[in-house]
Amino acid sequence: GAGVSQSPRYKVAKRGQDVALRCDPISGHVSLFWYQQALGQGPEFLTYFQNEAQLDKSGLPSDRFFAERPEGSVSTLKIQRTQQEDSAVYLCASSLVGQGSQPQHFGDGTRLSIL
Amino acid sequence: KNQVEQSPQSLIILEGKNCTLQCNYTVSPFSNLRWYKQDTGRGPVSLTIMTFSENTKSNGRYTATLDADTKQSSLHITASQLSDSASYICVVLRGTGTASKLTFGTGTRLQVTL
Numbered sequence: 001g002a003g004v005s006q007s008p009r010y011k012v013a014k015r016g017q018d019v020a021l022r023c024d025p026i027s028g029h030v031s032l033f034w035y036q037q038a039l040g041q042g043p044e045f046l047t048y049f050q051n052e053a054q055l056d057k058s059g060l061p062s063d064r065f066f067a068e069r070p071e072g073s074v075s076t077l078k079i080q081r082t083q084q085e086d087s088a089v090y091l092c093a094s095s096l097v098g099q100g101s102q103p104q105h106f107g108d109g110t111r112l113s114i115l
Numbered sequence: 116k117n118q119v120e121q122s123p124q125s126l127i128i129l130e131g132k133n134c135t136l137q138c139n140y141t142v143s144p145f146s147n148l149r150w151y152k153q154d155t156g157r158g159p160v161s162l163t164i165m166t167f168s169e170n171t172k173s174n175g176r177y178t179a180t181l182d183a184d185t186k187q188s189s190l191h192i193t194a195s196q197l198s199d200s201a202s203y204i205c206v207v208l209r210g211t212g213t214a215s216k217l218t219f220g221t222g223t224r225l226q227v228t229l
Contacts, residue, residue, distance in 0.1 A: 101164060
């Protein structure tokens with residue numbers, strides 16, 4: 001597709017369940033980013049991939065959060081044993097290379113609600 | 116602390132009017148500053164990217180300014196339209212290369228009314 005695609009668009013899970021969120025970046029984009037956006041706030045950085053290498057995971061809030069991009073294209077963000085504070089919109093973005101002068105292209109996010 | 120602060124938090128204007136949104140940052144070392152537009156339920160869309168040496172950049176009815184000395188930026192919207200209703204987020208890139216990181220403001224929520 002022409003843009004960054006995220007699925008599902010909405011996810012409702014019970015506390016304690018595991019969830020997996022998918023991101024399809026723009027074809028040919030080397031860099032991929034995950035962000036968490038709470039209601040009324042700006043996005044907060046979670047993790048960054050360059051191709052299949054996870055170069056920065058300093059924003060992941062706990063070891064329950066895990067991200068992968070095994071073939072350097074599609075990425076999955078997994079949250080284990082979900083808690084209510086994990087409720088947020090999870091945004092994925094991609095860029096040609098790095099995040100220097102290149103704009104990041106965002107998907108429309110996955111809205112996660114933990115009951 | 117590396118922060119990006121935006122004002123006002125929200126703004127309501129009549130269609131056709133102009134408005135200016137403000138962004139102050141303390142991010143260091145500065146690499147570039149971006150303005151994004153985020154419609155409700157959608158991902159942010161890039162409007163402008165400005166480096167240290169640029170002090171004005173336009174994108175249609177949007178004009179961004181940057182004063183790197185005072186660490187301030189503004190986004191001016193001319194002849195507003197209903198479709199301009201959205202959150203406008205100021206974002207500063209800190210550092211370079213693989214160590215670089217984006218710091219996002221909390222946004223200004225703009226509502227354009229008839």
